[in-house]
Amino acid sequence: MRPRSYDVQSPGVTSVITLLTDYGLEDGFVATCHGVIISIAPEARIIDVCHLVPAGDIRRGAAILAQTLPYLPAGVHIAAVDPAAASARRSVAVEAGNRVFIGPDNGLLSWALLAAGGARVAYEITNADLFRTPVSPTFHGRDVYAPVAAHLCAGRKPADLGPEIPLERLLSLPAPTARLAEGAAEGEVLSVDRYGNVQLSVTADDLATLGIHVGDTLAVSMGRRQITVPFRDTYAAVPPGNLVAFTDSAALVAFAVNSGDASQRLGLPPGAHVRLARVGMA
Template sequence: MTAAWVAFLTDYGLADGYVAACHGVIARIAPAARVIDVTHEVPAQDVRHGAVVLADTLPYLPPSVLLAVVDPEVGTQRRAVAVVAGEHVLVGPDNGLLPWAADAAGGAARAVELTAPEFRLDTGATTFDGRDVFAPAAAHLAAGADLSVLGPPVDVATLVRLPDPWLRVRPETIEAEVHVVDRFGNVALAAGAAELTAADLDEHARLRVTVGERSSYLPLAASYAAVPEGDPVLLVDSAGRLALAVNRGSAAAELGLRPGDRVTISS
């Protein structure tokens, strides 16, 4: 993977120098590598949100080393890993952040624990593994290092996985967990076009949406602007998920929804 792309995702934000420090480490080790900043605005310590963004973005990336750091357990005994999946190598903490992206690439094929000291920075710090462990490993891989030199093999079946989002499909009813909320307040559910078809709901012009004790009928449309500004709409989003949105507004704020909440869609 010499001179490969490195795709970089974190919850570091841009107010501090954390992202720049990691960029600098990559540039020193693999100056020919090109970096795609996926995002550095994952909500702080929100592993699930980072996992969703990484999995949704991966299919559109070139063959890459994916450097992903959302790491609330930094400095503990959680493993640091590199995982081969399809044309990609995913580098990051073994806390559930990587497996959904590996699935999107066809599944994890090999993995190692990042323990080899010669592929780390010896700074003495225990709170910035993005700079000292993950960025060096990603850079060495991008520069052509073999995965095996970074540390001992890991059984991919032992990689930490996040719980699958809750979903139940019955005739003319979908019950689904809120999978992710984006910065616009669009609420994507753990269901998509396939579940609409399976529930025989895909031909309905309007569907009943129930959140707690509150129900309303929303149009099933192809775009946000299919309804007047400020009105809610139900659609299949760019990731293929069934989503609740408000044209030029926030469905999350209007409906009081956040990831993990349950929503019922019915006829």
Template sequence: MNPGIVTLTTDFGLEGPYVGAMKGILLGLAPGVAMVDVCHSITPQNVLEGAFVLEGIVTAFPEGTVHLAVVDPGVGTPRRLLAVKAAGQWFVLPDNGLITGVARANGVEAVWEITNHRLARRVISPTFHGRDVLAPAAAHLLKGGPPSELGAETSKYIMLRNFEPTPTEHGCIGEVIFRDAFGNLITNIKDDQLADRDAGGWIVEVGGRRIEGVTRTYGESVPGSLIALLGSSGWVEVAVVNGDAGRLLSAGPGTTVWLRPKF
């Protein structure tokens, strides 16, 4: 029986040996695994962006899938490594907030700290725990190994506070958390923030520009228009129809976004 599905999400890029090295460990320990590259172009060290990407793939994968995620600016420090079970799937990652989106949307069933180095590679580099510790842990779970062999169960894990916007009297202040390949700016403002009024009754401000109303789809506006709309996962995003909002606004992850009612 094949061991199942493993996904990989990292900030490694594809130019060097890093992604290939992790895949080699996974294939050696769990032959026949179905491997899915989710994203290797997370902005380096941007944990918030990685958390957004992970949250966006959960409902697309079956129970039992193992998600290996490495955006790890604290590699080699005493920060913890975790195996988290959520939505019937596994998330193997550093404890730095990467699990925030998944936990927020789905809850967490259980968490184990990865401390059993007998399951890791014989030599562990202090700068590549993704290859030497996390990939072997993911392979262990793929083969049906009990999570208790990874280490002790725990109830503690870090959550990022800025994954959610800050409420104001009538709206909220958020930020861009992801810029996609089209230049669309996905914010941390979810559809539930719009529940108080019709979508056309909101104003979105970003990069010094004011957008009136949240539209349903790109095609409702003429090419070149700067619009706000709800993306496929329920996040408010800012886009230029047939264009690049990030370039137009000189904006990206971390840019402040205001959501205000139209009085």
């Protein structure tokens, strides 16, 4: 998918901290992070972006953060999705636009950094004076990210966090691919949400460029499988149990089953290749 630019340069609210994690809601992990932040920066406004990212799913976390970012006030954005949490991977703080992103250097932040206009400067988080101690090797969200974000809201500068890192040394996820070729849009599954909707890297504008509009029928190729899917304005435009393609709230093409699960129906995991054309043009 071609990187999308959003206007995230509006006046910032420096007391805002957002949280995106895979911690779930069954335990006290999220509340613990809230408590650490408030104990250091009592005036901080905390926005919970999502805590139900599938465990360790960096790609899903990256997609949620990047697609939510345009609607969040400027501030400090914590992202904690890390299947290698107990490893020696470093923690980073990255400035982009008038925002600071905090998280593991595992690619999780990379799509949001692009959405924010691109990273300007990055720091490795090493200043232990700003950590909660002792630091758990498996809970950096509580002991590193939360207190560091709170200290930033309380007036500390990102340069106080540790040494600067060359931007080219930050780990990045490969950008989702999408291209127009031979009358078709070729892309990949970007993510699958909790409803089983399958979001593609293909945009509604891509389809419009091909002359495909709401009301048409899509010829969908998924490897050796080929099916036809109606392209409608919402999943409710087809009877319950039927498959439909529509433009989702991120302006991306998605598959859904009305009152069902498209991911189970299609068996399309994130990264799977998909080709879309209008019936009669495939």
